[in-house]
Amino acid sequence: MSKDEKIKSNYLQQSLANERTFLAWVRTCIALIGLGFIIAKFGLFIEELNLVLSQSVSEITKIPITSMQSKLLAVDTSSLVGIGIVIISIVLILFALRNYYNISKEIRYDKYTPKHTIMYTTVIVFIAISLAIIFYLYNISI
Numbered sequence: 001m002s003k004d005e006k007i008k009s010n011y012l013q014q015s016l017a018n019e020r021t022f023l024a025w026v027r028t029c030i031a032l033i034g035l036g037f038i039i040a041k042f043g044l045f046i047e048e049l050n051l052v053l054s055q056s057v058s059e060i061t062k063i064p065i066t067s068m069q070s071k072l073l074a075v076d077t078s079s080l081v082g083i084g085i086v087i088i089s090i091v092l093i094l095f096a097l098r099n100y101y102n103i104s105k106e107i108r109y110d111k112y113t114p115k116h117t118i119m120y121t122t123v124i125v126f127i128a129i130s131l132a133i134i135f136y137l138y139n140i141s142i
Contacts, residue, residue, distance in 0.1 A: 011108070018103050025092070029092055033085075036083065039082035040082025043079045081129075081133065085129065
């Protein structure tokens with residue numbers, strides 16, 4: 001094996017690793033889009049369940065239910081969280097595409113330097129989302 005063939009082999013291996021990493025980001029974003037959709041639709045399910053339960057309770061007791069406004073606020077919040085997660089996944093896939101393109105160019109010119117900004121940003125965003133969901137679930141359960 002000549003030196004030129006070894007360089008091409010290393011380039012190929014690094015390029016394929018870059019593609020696998022990009023596809024992992026794509027799979028993560030697809031999962032996040034699904035999660036956002038489920039959270040948003042779960043809010044609609046809760047709204048319908050509240051309407052059915054409030055109608056049956058008000059028919060039995062003949063007392064109008066006034067807590068529907070707080071329940072509808074909870075539904076709006078879950079829809080906003082679901083939409084927010086989908087938006088974050090779109091932004092994340094755009095960052096992943098940019099990262100893939102830049103790394104591919106750096107590999108081609110043999111000037112690759114690792115950058116961790118996208119990973120730190122992703123971790124911070126997901127910690128913030130997790131804390132917001134915990135706060136939301138805690139307030140709903142009270």
